[in-house]
Amino acid sequence: MRKMILAVAVATTVPFMLSMSGCAFDVIHVEQTTAKLETSSACGQDFRLVEAVEIRLTGGYSRSLKKDTRWNCVGTIEQGHVYRTKDQILTVEASNIYEAYIVISDNKLVGFYLPVEHSFSPLKDPLPLTIEKSTQSKTKDE
Amino acid sequence: MRMAIKSFATILFTLFIVGCASGPKYSEISPSISEVTPDKGRIYIYRTALLGAAIQPEVKLNGEVVGKAVPNGFFYVDRKPGDYKITTSTEVDRHLSLLLDKGETRYVRLNIGMGFFVGHVYPELVEKDVGEKEIQKCSYSGNK
Numbered sequence: 236m237r238k239m240i241l242a243v244a245v246a247t248t249v250p251f252m253l254s255m256s257g258c259a260f261d262v263i264h265v266e267q268t269t270a271k272l273e274t275s276s277a278c279g280q281d282f283r284l285v286e287a288v289e290i291r292l293t294g295g296y297s298r299s300l301k302k303d304t305r306w307n308c309v310g311t312i313e314q315g316h317v318y319r320t321k322d323q324i325l326t327v328e329a330s331n332i333y334e335a336y337i338v339i340s341d342n343k344l345v346g347f348y349l350p351v352e353h354s355f356s357p358l359k360d361p362l363p364l365t366i367e368k369s370t371q372s373k374t375k376d377e
Numbered sequence: 378m379r380m381a382i383k384s385f386a387t388i389l390f391t392l393f394i395v396g397c398a399s400g401p402k403y404s405e406i407s408p409s410i411s412e413v414t415p416d417k418g419r420i421y422i423y424r425t426a427l428l429g430a431a432i433q434p435e436v437k438l439n440g441e442v443v444g445k446a447v448p449n450g451f452f453y454v455d456r457k458p459g460d461y462k463i464t465t466s467t468e469v470d471r472h473l474s475l476l477l478d479k480g481e482t483r484y485v486r487l488n489i490g491m492g493f494f495v496g497h498v499y500p501e502l503v504e505k506d507v508g509e510k511e512i513q514k515c516s517y518s519g520n521k
Contacts (some may be wrong), residue, residue: 324504332473332501351460351474 263294263329270312270348270355278308279316279339281369288344288362296328300344305369306337314355315340317348327356342366397430398450400517413455418477421508422463422500423451423515424487429496436487436500437464443520446487446498450518463500468492471499484508 287302306318315338327335327347335347338355344364346357403423413419422436427448436444439462444452446465458479464472465487477483484505490497503511 324502326473326502330469331471332499334473334475334502349474350476351462 265327265329265331265333265349265356266293267349267352267354267356270314270353272310272312272317272348272350272353274310276311278311279318281305281307282318282366283369285365285367288364290344290358290362292327292329293359294329298325298327300325300337300364306366309336312338312348312355314338314357315345339364397427398447398516398518400450400519402513403451403515403517404513406517410453413480413482415480417455417457418479418481418483419453419455420461420463420475420477420483420485421451421453421512422485422487423508423512424448424498425511425515426487426489429489429498432467432489432496432498434465434467434498437466438462440464445518447518449515451512451515452518452520454520465498465500467495467497469497471497473500473502475502484512486511 282305284300284302284304284306288300290298290300292298301323304320304322306320308316309319310317317336317338319336325335325337325347327333327349333349333352333356335349335356337344338346338348340361342364343361344358345361346355348355420438422444424446425448430448433445433447435442436446438454438456443454456477458477458481460474461477462472462474463485464470469492471490473485475483475485482505484503484507485500486503486508487498488501490499
Protein backbone atom coordinates (compact mmCIF):
# COMPACT_ATOMS: atom_id res chain seq x y z
CA MET A 236 0.00 0.00 0.00
CA ARG A 237 2.82 2.37 0.94
CA LYS A 238 4.56 1.58 -2.33
CA MET A 239 1.35 2.40 -4.19
CA ILE A 240 1.03 5.77 -2.46
CA LEU A 241 4.68 6.55 -3.18
CA ALA A 242 4.25 5.63 -6.85
CA VAL A 243 1.20 7.87 -7.16
CA ALA A 244 3.01 10.73 -5.41
CA VAL A 245 5.98 10.44 -7.76
CA ALA A 246 3.74 10.09 -10.79
CA THR A 247 1.93 13.32 -9.96
CA THR A 248 4.82 15.33 -8.57
CA VAL A 249 7.29 14.80 -11.42
CA PRO A 250 4.98 16.02 -14.22
CA PHE A 251 3.94 18.92 -12.00
CA MET A 252 7.54 19.91 -11.36
CA LEU A 253 8.43 19.57 -15.02
CA SER A 254 5.51 21.70 -16.09
CA MET A 255 6.29 24.33 -13.46
CA SER A 256 9.96 24.52 -14.36
CA GLY A 257 9.07 24.72 -18.02
CA CYS A 258 6.67 27.61 -17.87
CA ALA A 259 6.10 29.17 -14.48
CA PHE A 260 8.89 31.71 -14.83
CA ASP A 261 8.76 32.15 -18.54
CA VAL A 262 5.37 33.74 -18.80
CA ILE A 263 6.35 37.28 -19.73
CA HIS A 264 7.25 37.58 -23.36
CA VAL A 265 8.29 40.53 -25.44
CA GLU A 266 5.73 40.99 -28.18
CA GLN A 267 7.60 40.78 -31.46
CA THR A 268 6.89 40.77 -35.16
CA THR A 269 9.48 40.10 -37.82
CA ALA A 270 10.87 43.30 -39.31
CA LYS A 271 13.19 43.86 -42.24
CA LEU A 272 15.63 46.71 -41.73
CA GLU A 273 16.15 48.67 -44.94
CA THR A 274 19.45 50.49 -44.77
CA SER A 275 19.53 51.73 -48.33
CA SER A 276 16.30 53.74 -48.22
CA ALA A 277 16.04 57.34 -47.01
CA CYS A 278 16.73 57.51 -43.29
CA GLY A 279 15.50 59.94 -40.67
CA GLN A 280 17.62 62.80 -39.44
CA ASP A 281 19.94 62.16 -36.50
CA PHE A 282 18.95 63.92 -33.30
CA ARG A 283 19.68 64.69 -29.67
CA LEU A 284 17.12 63.89 -27.03
CA VAL A 285 16.33 67.14 -25.24
CA GLU A 286 14.33 65.58 -22.39
CA ALA A 287 14.66 62.21 -20.71
CA VAL A 288 11.86 59.76 -21.39
CA GLU A 289 10.48 57.07 -19.08
CA ILE A 290 9.08 54.05 -20.86
CA ARG A 291 6.79 51.44 -19.32
CA LEU A 292 7.24 48.05 -20.93
CA THR A 293 4.76 45.23 -20.93
CA GLY A 294 5.27 43.07 -17.86
CA GLY A 295 6.04 45.92 -15.49
CA TYR A 296 9.61 46.65 -16.55
CA SER A 297 10.62 50.21 -17.28
CA ARG A 298 13.36 51.85 -19.27
CA SER A 299 14.57 55.40 -19.64
CA LEU A 300 16.07 57.24 -22.55
CA LYS A 301 18.59 59.63 -21.09
CA LYS A 302 18.63 63.34 -21.70
CA ASP A 303 21.24 64.56 -24.20
CA THR A 304 21.79 61.15 -25.77
CA ARG A 305 22.54 61.31 -29.50
CA TRP A 306 20.70 59.00 -31.83
CA ASN A 307 21.75 57.97 -35.32
CA CYS A 308 19.37 56.60 -37.87
CA VAL A 309 20.52 53.16 -39.00
CA GLY A 310 17.64 52.26 -41.28
CA THR A 311 13.93 52.00 -41.74
CA ILE A 312 11.35 49.33 -41.02
CA GLU A 313 7.67 49.32 -41.87
CA GLN A 314 6.78 50.93 -38.53
CA GLY A 315 9.24 53.86 -38.75
CA HIS A 316 12.86 54.98 -38.67
CA VAL A 317 15.28 52.97 -36.53
CA TYR A 318 17.77 54.84 -34.35
CA ARG A 319 20.74 53.66 -32.36
CA THR A 320 22.87 55.40 -29.74
CA LYS A 321 26.33 54.85 -28.33
CA ASP A 322 25.53 57.04 -25.33
CA GLN A 323 23.56 54.53 -23.31
CA ILE A 324 22.61 50.88 -23.25
CA LEU A 325 19.07 50.11 -24.23
CA THR A 326 17.46 46.74 -23.74
CA VAL A 327 13.93 45.42 -23.72
CA GLU A 328 13.24 43.04 -20.88
CA ALA A 329 10.71 40.37 -20.08
CA SER A 330 11.73 36.83 -19.17
CA ASN A 331 14.73 37.40 -21.40
CA ILE A 332 16.64 40.56 -22.27
CA TYR A 333 17.17 41.90 -25.78
CA GLU A 334 19.41 44.71 -26.92
CA ALA A 335 17.20 47.25 -28.66
CA TYR A 336 17.13 50.30 -30.92
CA ILE A 337 14.27 52.77 -30.90
CA VAL A 338 11.71 53.15 -33.68
CA ILE A 339 10.29 56.59 -34.38
CA SER A 340 7.39 57.66 -36.50
CA ASP A 341 6.07 61.25 -36.61
CA ASN A 342 8.37 62.25 -33.73
CA LYS A 343 6.84 59.56 -31.55
CA LEU A 344 8.50 56.52 -30.08
CA VAL A 345 6.40 53.68 -31.42
CA GLY A 346 8.48 50.73 -30.31
CA PHE A 347 11.80 48.95 -30.50
CA TYR A 348 13.80 47.21 -33.16
CA LEU A 349 15.61 44.15 -31.83
CA PRO A 350 18.72 43.86 -34.04
CA VAL A 351 19.66 40.31 -33.07
CA GLU A 352 16.13 38.97 -33.50
CA HIS A 353 15.41 41.19 -36.54
CA SER A 354 12.03 42.01 -35.09
CA PHE A 355 9.86 44.91 -34.01
CA SER A 356 8.41 45.18 -30.52
CA PRO A 357 5.63 47.78 -30.30
CA LEU A 358 4.89 50.13 -27.44
CA LYS A 359 1.31 49.99 -26.25
CA ASP A 360 1.06 53.77 -26.28
CA PRO A 361 3.42 55.73 -28.56
CA LEU A 362 5.40 58.38 -26.69
CA PRO A 363 6.11 61.86 -28.04
CA LEU A 364 9.81 62.80 -27.90
CA THR A 365 11.36 66.20 -27.49
CA ILE A 366 14.29 66.19 -29.85
CA GLU A 367 16.76 68.51 -31.48
CA LYS A 368 17.58 67.45 -34.98
CA SER A 369 21.22 67.30 -35.89
CA THR A 370 22.52 69.86 -38.35
CA GLN A 371 25.73 67.90 -38.93
CA SER A 372 26.09 65.50 -41.80
CA LYS A 373 24.77 62.08 -40.94
CA THR A 374 27.04 59.17 -40.12
CA LYS A 375 25.68 55.71 -40.45
CA ASP A 376 26.54 53.00 -37.93
CA GLU A 377 25.37 50.19 -40.11
CA MET B 378 20.42 19.75 18.68
CA ARG B 379 23.41 22.09 19.04
CA MET B 380 25.53 19.60 17.17
CA ALA B 381 23.03 19.59 14.31
CA ILE B 382 23.00 23.37 14.11
CA LYS B 383 26.83 23.47 14.17
CA SER B 384 27.04 20.89 11.41
CA PHE B 385 24.48 22.74 9.31
CA ALA B 386 26.32 26.03 9.78
CA THR B 387 29.65 24.40 8.89
CA ILE B 388 28.20 22.89 5.72
CA LEU B 389 26.70 26.22 4.70
CA PHE B 390 29.97 28.05 5.38
CA THR B 391 31.96 25.44 3.44
CA LEU B 392 29.59 25.63 0.50
CA PHE B 393 29.86 29.41 0.57
CA ILE B 394 33.67 29.38 0.59
CA VAL B 395 34.00 26.63 -1.99
CA GLY B 396 31.43 28.31 -4.20
CA CYS B 397 33.25 31.62 -4.59
CA ALA B 398 35.85 32.40 -7.24
CA SER B 399 39.35 32.10 -5.81
CA GLY B 400 41.53 33.35 -8.69
CA PRO B 401 43.35 36.69 -8.83
CA LYS B 402 41.22 39.79 -8.63
CA TYR B 403 40.49 41.78 -11.77
CA SER B 404 42.16 44.84 -10.27
CA GLU B 405 45.37 42.80 -9.81
CA ILE B 406 45.53 41.18 -13.23
CA SER B 407 43.91 43.78 -15.47
CA PRO B 408 47.29 45.25 -16.52
CA SER B 409 48.35 41.83 -17.76
CA ILE B 410 45.15 41.11 -19.69
CA SER B 411 45.99 41.46 -23.37
CA GLU B 412 44.08 44.02 -25.39
CA VAL B 413 41.43 42.80 -27.74
CA THR B 414 42.67 42.49 -31.31
CA PRO B 415 41.31 45.14 -33.71
CA ASP B 416 39.22 42.65 -35.65
CA LYS B 417 37.34 41.44 -32.56
CA GLY B 418 35.28 42.66 -29.64
CA ARG B 419 35.39 41.57 -26.01
CA ILE B 420 32.63 40.55 -23.63
CA TYR B 421 33.35 40.53 -19.91
CA ILE B 422 30.95 38.30 -17.99
CA TYR B 423 30.89 38.59 -14.21
CA ARG B 424 28.83 37.85 -11.16
CA THR B 425 28.91 39.95 -8.01
CA ALA B 426 25.97 38.35 -6.20
CA LEU B 427 26.84 35.90 -3.43
CA LEU B 428 23.20 35.05 -2.90
CA GLY B 429 22.51 31.56 -4.19
CA ALA B 430 26.23 30.74 -4.17
CA ALA B 431 25.52 27.06 -4.72
CA ILE B 432 23.80 27.83 -8.01
CA GLN B 433 26.52 28.12 -10.62
CA PRO B 434 25.15 27.30 -14.03
CA GLU B 435 27.24 27.18 -17.17
CA VAL B 436 27.26 30.28 -19.31
CA LYS B 437 26.79 29.71 -23.02
CA LEU B 438 27.61 32.05 -25.85
CA ASN B 439 25.66 31.15 -28.97
CA GLY B 440 25.30 27.63 -27.58
CA GLU B 441 28.98 27.16 -26.69
CA VAL B 442 29.93 26.85 -23.01
CA VAL B 443 32.34 29.69 -22.24
CA GLY B 444 32.35 29.75 -18.43
CA LYS B 445 30.43 29.34 -15.21
CA ALA B 446 28.41 31.79 -13.13
CA VAL B 447 30.76 31.70 -10.15
CA PRO B 448 29.96 34.19 -7.37
CA ASN B 449 32.45 37.06 -7.31
CA GLY B 450 33.98 35.68 -10.48
CA PHE B 451 34.63 37.00 -13.96
CA PHE B 452 35.88 35.80 -17.29
CA TYR B 453 35.96 37.20 -20.79
CA VAL B 454 35.65 36.12 -24.37
CA ASP B 455 36.94 37.75 -27.54
CA ARG B 456 34.76 37.26 -30.57
CA LYS B 457 34.31 38.56 -34.09
CA PRO B 458 31.69 41.30 -34.57
CA GLY B 459 28.17 39.96 -34.81
CA ASP B 460 25.02 38.85 -33.01
CA TYR B 461 25.44 37.00 -29.76
CA LYS B 462 23.13 35.25 -27.34
CA ILE B 463 24.31 34.61 -23.79
CA THR B 464 22.34 31.89 -22.02
CA THR B 465 22.24 30.52 -18.48
CA SER B 466 20.15 27.53 -17.47
CA THR B 467 18.82 26.62 -14.07
CA GLU B 468 15.25 25.38 -13.89
CA VAL B 469 14.59 27.65 -16.86
CA ASP B 470 16.73 29.21 -19.57
CA ARG B 471 17.45 32.92 -19.45
CA HIS B 472 19.15 34.73 -22.27
CA LEU B 473 20.46 38.09 -23.29
CA SER B 474 20.91 39.04 -26.92
CA LEU B 475 23.45 41.67 -27.87
CA LEU B 476 25.54 43.00 -30.72
CA LEU B 477 29.30 43.15 -30.64
CA ASP B 478 31.29 45.56 -32.77
CA LYS B 479 34.98 45.61 -33.70
CA GLY B 480 37.15 46.82 -30.83
CA GLU B 481 34.13 47.13 -28.56
CA THR B 482 34.11 45.95 -24.94
CA ARG B 483 30.81 44.96 -23.38
CA TYR B 484 29.99 44.05 -19.80
CA VAL B 485 27.44 41.42 -18.84
CA ARG B 486 26.48 40.97 -15.19
CA LEU B 487 24.99 37.69 -14.04
CA ASN B 488 22.17 38.50 -11.63
CA ILE B 489 20.20 36.24 -9.30
CA GLY B 490 16.44 36.17 -9.46
CA MET B 491 13.79 34.29 -7.55
CA GLY B 492 12.86 30.86 -8.76
CA PHE B 493 10.31 28.21 -7.88
CA PHE B 494 12.73 25.55 -6.69
CA VAL B 495 16.08 27.26 -7.15
CA GLY B 496 17.15 30.82 -7.91
CA HIS B 497 17.56 31.93 -11.50
CA VAL B 498 20.75 33.35 -12.89
CA TYR B 499 20.09 35.81 -15.67
CA PRO B 500 22.51 37.84 -17.77
CA GLU B 501 22.10 41.60 -18.02
CA LEU B 502 23.95 44.04 -20.26
CA VAL B 503 25.31 46.91 -18.17
CA GLU B 504 26.82 50.28 -18.98
CA LYS B 505 30.59 50.28 -19.45
CA ASP B 506 31.28 52.51 -16.43
CA VAL B 507 29.13 50.28 -14.21
CA GLY B 508 30.80 47.11 -15.48
CA GLU B 509 34.31 48.53 -15.11
CA LYS B 510 33.58 49.48 -11.51
CA GLU B 511 31.80 46.30 -10.43
CA ILE B 512 34.28 43.89 -11.97
CA GLN B 513 37.24 45.30 -10.00
CA LYS B 514 36.58 43.10 -6.96
CA CYS B 515 35.74 39.98 -8.94
CA SER B 516 38.25 37.17 -9.25
CA TYR B 517 39.20 35.48 -12.47
CA SER B 518 37.22 32.26 -12.71
CA GLY B 519 38.56 31.18 -16.09
CA ASN B 520 36.74 30.03 -19.17
CA LYS B 521 34.80 26.75 -19.20
